[in-house]
Amino acid sequence: MGATGVVRRTVAAGPPGDAQRGERERKHRLSGALPGGAHGFPQTTEDSGLLRYTVRRLGQLLIVTVVLSVLLFGWLRALPGGPVSALLGERATEESRARLVEQLGLDQPLYVQYWKFLGRALTGDFGVSTGVQPGTPAMEVFLQRMPATLELSVLALLLAVAVGIPLGYLAARRQGGWLDNLSITWSLIGVAVPVFFLAFLLKYVFAIEFGVLPASGRQEAGLDATHATGFYVLDGLLTREWDAAWNAFVHLLLPAVALSTIPFAVIFRLTRASVLDVVEEDYVRTARSKGLGAMVVRGRHILRNAMLPVVTTIGLQTGALLSGAVLTEQVFNIAGLGQALSLGFQRQDYAVLQVVILATAMVYVLVNLLVDLAYAAIDPRLRTR
Amino acid sequence: MALLEVRDLSVRFVRRHEPTVSAVDGISFDVHPGSTVGLVGESGCGKSVTSLAIMGLLPQRGTEVSGSAKLAGSELLRLSRREFDRRRGKEIGMVFQDPLTSLNPVVPIGVQISEVIERHRGLSRRDAKREAARLLDRVGIPDPTRRLGEYSHQLSGGMRQRALIAMALACEPRLLIADEPTTALDVTIQAQILSLLRELVAETDTALIMITHDLGVVAGMCDEVNVLYAGRIVERAQRHELFSRPRHPYTAGLMASVPRLDSPRGQRLAPIDGSVADNIPWERGCAFSPRCGNALAVCGQRAPELETTDAGEQLRCHNPVDATETVERADD
Numbered sequence A: 001m002g003a004t005g006v007v008r009r010t011v012a013a014g015p016p017g018d019a020q021r022g023e024r025e026r027k028h029r030l031s032g033a034l035p036g037g038a039h040g041f042p043q044t045t046e047d048s049g050l051l052r053y054t055v056r057r058l059g060q061l062l063i064v065t066v067v068l069s070v071l072l073f074g075w076l077r078a079l080p081g082g083p084v085s086a087l088l089g090e091r092a093t094e095e096s097r098a099r100l101v102e103q104l105g106l107d108q109p110l111y112v113q114y115w116k117f118l119g120r121a122l123t124g125d126f127g128v129s130t131g132v133q134p135g136t137p138a139m140e141v142f143l144q145r146m147p148a149t150l151e152l153s154v155l156a157l158l159l160a161v162a163v164g165i166p167l168g169y170l171a172a173r174r175q176g177g178w179l180d181n182l183s184i185t186w187s188l189i190g191v192a193v194p195v196f197f198l199a200f201l202l203k204y205v206f207a208i209e210f211g212v213l214p215a216s217g218r219q220e221a222g223l224d225a226t227h228a229t230g231f232y233v234l235d236g237l238l239t240r241e242w243d244a245a246w247n248a249f250v251h252l253l254l255p256a257v258a259l260s261t262i263p264f265a266v267i268f269r270l271t272r273a274s275v276l277d278v279v280e281e282d283y284v285r286t287a288r289s290k291g292l293g294a295m296v297v298r299g300r301h302i303l304r305n306a307m308l309p310v311v312t313t314i315g316l317q318t319g320a321l322l323s324g325a326v327l328t329e330q331v332f333n334i335a336g337l338g339q340a341l342s343l344g345f346q347r348q349d350y351a352v353l354q355v356v357i358l359a360t361a362m363v364y365v366l367v368n369l370l371v372d373l374a375y376a377a378i379d380p381r382l383r384t385r
Numbered sequence B: 001m002a003l004l005e006v007r008d009l010s011v012r013f014v015r016r017h018e019p020t021v022s023a024v025d026g027i028s029f030d031v032h033p034g035s036t037v038g039l040v041g042e043s044g045c046g047k048s049v050t051s052l053a054i055m056g057l058l059p060q061r062g063t064e065v066s067g068s069a070k071l072a073g074s075e076l077l078r079l080s081r082r083e084f085d086r087r088r089g090k091e092i093g094m095v096f097q098d099p100l101t102s103l104n105p106v107v108p109i110g111v112q113i114s115e116v117i118e119r120h121r122g123l124s125r126r127d128a129k130r131e132a133a134r135l136l137d138r139v140g141i142p143d144p145t146r147r148l149g150e151y152s153h154q155l156s157g158g159m160r161q162r163a164l165i166a167m168a169l170a171c172e173p174r175l176l177i178a179d180e181p182t183t184a185l186d187v188t189i190q191a192q193i194l195s196l197l198r199e200l201v202a203e204t205d206t207a208l209i210m211i212t213h214d215l216g217v218v219a220g221m222c223d224e225v226n227v228l229y230a231g232r233i234v235e236r237a238q239r240h241e242l243f244s245r246p247r248h249p250y251t252a253g254l255m256a257s258v259p260r261l262d263s264p265r266g267q268r269l270a271p272i273d274g275s276v277a278d279n280i281p282w283e284r285g286c287a288f289s290p291r292c293g294n295a296l297a298v299c300g301q302r303a304p305e306l307e308t309t310d311a312g313e314q315l316r317c318h319n320p321v322d323a324t325e326t327v328e329r330a331d332d
């Protein structure tokens, strides 16, 4: 070169210098790695990194469960009243009280009680229900009721994802359009209106006023359906009792819609914001410059990146679902874990409260672990370096 | 006939609550097969917007594009998005400034190359993958088959730009647009990427539009050079003529601000006075006149037209630098 002896150098007022480039590079890395950073993913070359990570998270799960069980144990017993008053009423004789207290082991020091509880819990024995279903082992109460809540939550989450993600994408691509404004308003209402109220409203309009959907319960009693797993929709499908499956599904609809509003709003808004960010990215422009069809640009280049923060949020929504289930099950009279919780608190059923709360906490932690692993599956920056 | 004919291309960004920006203001130039044309100028003078307009990649909302850009005689500017998608990547390839952000971080490099091959060359997935490996090898990436499965964060800056060049050239386009392809790279890598581009373009007889603010790049790559200022071409000449006899004061200023091997030791570099913030709108006069050492009274009153000089160059100036005055250069 050097036809004229010019040495390569940026001319006056040249564009991005090193500082700016460094900034951009850092921002780019951060934007990808931030959620991962929050997850504390190891950044190693080996696949064993992910395995180690999983093991560590399971270890954390154990610690969380033990700590929670201690706190829960103490906290429940610090509440006024107690299972004895709940069982016998305020006007029971001293003697009968004392007998029951001894029977339940409540006269022993708290740490002894806890120690015994822990020993039994490790064998799967969480004690006997004193209030929700008196006389039934708490574990059995949990297992009986769990499918109803799980069915409801899964359907609610599916609704939230199936509506929230496509709508979030469309709203972002037509930013400021009527669909965008409408869905933003809708999602705001979804967050602002209490689940309890919304559940009542839905029930009133669709079940009572118009009578198009059932008002309560999980399935019509007269159907005589077989219940193998306790998941009624699944049961119906497995046994090919289609009418039973359909009936259970129809019963789920209103509560699931009520329960899905908050997760929907969160997923919708995050998808929208994330898509708005991603369409501005240089790599989307690169994809367009290659003349790829709209489908490939949308799916492979926009959505795959835009889904990263959304995936994390979906895990966090498990919490909202479980707390929302308490209210929803109440309104629609569904014999699930949420109902067991509210009954358990009313009747001071230590055994049932303990097993339900510990189990849901574990589910929450496990779901979020799965979500983190799913995140790593989408984002190679967390798997390799 | 020219491969690409750009005529009177203007791009305006119309924003609510903000003054309209006239980013490109009546630009015309030709690109012939196998030749390299430079678009040179300071940051913000409209180089990228010109290339994005030709590629149909400007944001659709709030953008007014007028004029014409014909590729092999067929108009690009009025294509629908779908029609554009059939030609982008196939007939025109583009390489962008920042290889890090221009690659999708969650899609393997191999897929990002083979997708364009599948799309335009109708190859099966397997053949496209093999072709992608061949391309990676061609742009000088070692161990290409392994690289296909890697992601952008696993590549160095230079490799990333090589991969992007492989994508842009995957369908052997007749025209390649490179928008500051080396600005984000280390100096040693810059030279490698430039020589790779030069080699590929020569080999396949591809026409190249080289966008840069770096006169060194121009000197090493371009046959013809368009100097842009505030959205207009102020000087157009063959590379040799431009460097040996810059006529526009702005071009001359650019050259004076670059160190030269043959300049006397200790001589100060002379950056151009002021900044683009001092510009006046072209409607009122020459946009460069407030910064111009040669400015006359007329410069602030009436904008000069782009005219052909006796030497056959194109020049937009009322009072050009005298040809004899600046000739201190020497070697060729």
Ligand SMILES: Nc1ncnc2c1ncn2[C@@H]1O[C@H](COP(=O)(O)OP(=O)(O)O)[C@@H](O)[C@H]1O
Residues within 6 Å of the ligand: A015, B013, B021, B022, B023, B041, B042, B043, B044, B045, B046, B047, B048, B049, B050, B059
């Ligand atoms: N999308 C946009 N909206 C508004 N103004 C823009 C947009 N893109 C570029 N511009 C403006 O157009 C002018 C030319 O920009 P550009 O072509 O990117 O300059 P460069 O020569 O550095 O590549 C600049 O003033 C820039 O601010």
Ligand SMILES: [Mg+2]
Residues within 6 Å of the ligand: B044, B047, B048, B049, B179, B180
């Ligand atoms: Mg630019």
